[in-house]
Amino acid sequence: MNKKLIKILIAFAVIAAVGYGGYAYFTGKDQAEVPVQTYREVTVKQGDISISFDSEGAAELSVTTLKFPVSGQLSEVRVAPGAHVLAGEVLAVLEDDALAAKLDAARLSYSQAVVRLEKTKDQYASSLVSERAKLEALSFQLENARRDYESMAAIPEAFPAYDVETKRLAYENAKVAYDAAASSYAQLTKGSQDVSLDQLGVQQAAAAVEEAQRAISDLSLKAPADGLVLTLGSKVGETVSSTSDFVQLGDPAGLSIASLVSELDIASVELGQLAEVEFEALEGQSFKGQVLSIDPVAQTNASGLINYTVRITLDELSDKVMDGMTCSVSYILRKKENVLIIPNASVKMVDGKQTVEVKTEAGEIMAKQVSTGLTDGFNVEVLSGLEAGEVVLIRQN
Numbered sequence: 001m002n003k004k005l006i007k008i009l010i011a012f013a014v015i016a017a018v019g020y021g022g023y024a025y026f027t028g029k030d031q032a033e034v035p036v037q038t039y040r041e042v043t044v045k046q047g048d049i050s051i052s053f054d055s056e057g058a059a060e061l062s063v064t065t066l067k068f069p070v071s072g073q074l075s076e077v078r079v080a081p082g083a084h085v086l087a088g089e090v091l092a093v094l095e096d097d098a099l100a101a102k103l104d105a106a107r108l109s110y111s112q113a114v115v116r117l118e119k120t121k122d123q124y125a126s127s128l129v130s131e132r133a134k135l136e137a138l139s140f141q142l143e144n145a146r147r148d149y150e151s152m153a154a155i156p157e158a159f160p161a162y163d164v165e166t167k168r169l170a171y172e173n174a175k176v177a178y179d180a181a182a183s184s185y186a187q188l189t190k191g192s193q194d195v196s197l198d199q200l201g202v203q204q205a206a207a208a209v210e211e212a213q214r215a216i217s218d219l220s221l222k223a224p225a226d227g228l229v230l231t232l233g234s235k236v237g238e239t240v241s242s243t244s245d246f247v248q249l250g251d252p253a254g255l256s257i258a259s260l261v262s263e264l265d266i267a268s269v270e271l272g273q274l275a276e277v278e279f280e281a282l283e284g285q286s287f288k289g290q291v292l293s294i295d296p297v298a299q300t301n302a303s304g305l306i307n308y309t310v311r312i313t314l315d316e317l318s319d320k321v322m323d324g325m326t327c328s329v330s331y332i333l334r335k336k337e338n339v340l341i342i343p344n345a346s347v348k349m350v351d352g353k354q355t356v357e358v359k360t361e362a363g364e365i366m367a368k369q370v371s372t373g374l375t376d377g378f379n380v381e382v383l384s385g386l387e388a389g390e391v392v393l394i395r396q397n
Contacts, residue, residue: 039393041359044342044386049374050335053268054328055259057277057312061323062254063230069218071242072096074234079247081231085223091247092232094219094240103212110205117198124192131185138178145174227251230323250323255314256292259329260299260307269294274332275312279325287321289314291331336374340382344375346392356386357393365393 072094079091149167152159227249234240257277261269273291295309312329314321346356347370358368370385386392 038396039357039359039365040396041391041393042343042346044340044382044388044390044392046338046388047341048335048337049339049341049376049379049381050330051333051374051376052276052330053265053333054330055261055265055310057257057259057327057329059279059321059323059325059327060256060258061228061230061250061252062256064224064227064249064251065245066091066221066224066247066249067244068092068094068221068240068242068246070094070096070215072219072240074236074238074240077232077236079229079232081229083229085227085229085249087223087225089223091221091223091229093221096216096219099212099215099219103209103216106205106208106212110202110209113198113202113205117195117202120192120194120198124195127192128185128188131181131188135178135181135185138174138181142171142174142178145171221246223249225249225251226253252317252319255317255321255323257289257312257314257327257329259310259312259327261310261331263298263306263308265331266294266308266310268333269310269331274335276330276332277312277314277327278330279321279327281325282320287314287316287318334374336381339373340386340388341379342382342386342392343394344378344380345394347372347380354385357395358386359391359393 073096074092075095076093077091078093079085079089085091145167149164149171152164152167156164228251230248230250233244233246240246257275269291271291271294275289275291277287277289278285279287289312291310292313293311295311298306298308300306342356348355348357350367354370354372355367356370357365359365368385371383373381373383375381
């Protein structure tokens with residue numbers, strides 16, 4: 001076989017191979033482009049469905065700022081930021097030796113005043129006993145003088161006139177002495193001026209002690225309620241002014257969510273409205289709450305958009321929610337609970353009727369007419385035509 005014939009045969013072989021390859025390519029391409037119908041299966045379930053709009057927000061603690069009532073040098077700090085404190089717990093103490101000395105002096109004065117009062121009371125009691133005994137003795141003397149005089153005055157002719165007169169004068173003097181003693185005793189029983197003055201002295205000394213104690217207590221700063229220590233303004237050894245904030249306490253029970261709502265949506269917000277809150281730092285957790293307040297004062301941002309601050313309280317507090325955490329707030333406009341739900345995409349209009357495709361237990365596909373209600377744009381409430389547990393199909397081309 002000559003070379004020319006060989007070249008011709010090779011050329012025919014190449015052409016045949018190329019032709020077959022092209023045929024196979026285009027044939028395969030046509031076969032691959034034939035669409036295959038696929039479905040996504042979704043089980044009809046019971047759940048909640050709602051219509052809402054979203055807003056950004058952040059958690060905020062109710063903060064109380066505390067100051068010392070007096071100025072002084074800080075001698076002790078008993079708490080640190082992040083600590084939980086109880087109502088009445090001492091947070092920090094100022095040092096003041098002069099006040100301590102004043103309290104000691106006031107207590108000493110009070111003790112002396114009490115001793116003085118007790119001594120005066122004892123003297124008064126002794127005076128009462130003494131005056132009572134004196135009165136009783138004078139009463140005895142008066143009775144004897146009366147009896148002697150009246151016995152002689154009854155038969156004056158039996159006694160010298162001088163003796164009768166002497167007995168009369170003795171009786172009159174005894175009566176005057178008794179009346180004077182009785183008046184003195186009666187006055188004494190009404191009370192002692194010395195005791196009253198010493199009682200006043202004790203009261204004044206007690207007031208001085210209380211005043212000194214209050215001044216000392218002002219050196220201790222106490223928590224007015226349970227709370228969380230957020231910040232401290234000074235360290236031990238530093239001078240603290242009564243006009244400067246020393247500590248900030250946060251009230252976990254007073255935690256709320258502050259969110260900015262656009263002027264376009266604010267008309268849809270009302271007090272007590274339900275809201276759902278999701279924090280970026282607590283993925284997968286949702287917290288329910290209610291609108292607590294709506295600030296009527298508008299805020300304008302740098303872009304000129306007008307917003308209003310809406311504050312929300314959470315139904316259940318969590319120690320995982322901390323001040324400043326950012327969150328997304330969904331304001332519930334309408335909500336239905338424990339209803340049948342399917343995806344919007346599963347519902348089609350066939351001859352003007354809502355229809356879904358259902359996969360039976362036997363694996364067959366059949367159409368069912370349904371009636372739907374509330375939709376959130378992704379899922380829809382099923383009013384009739386389906387039961388929980390049935391499987392609906394969503395065509396995917």
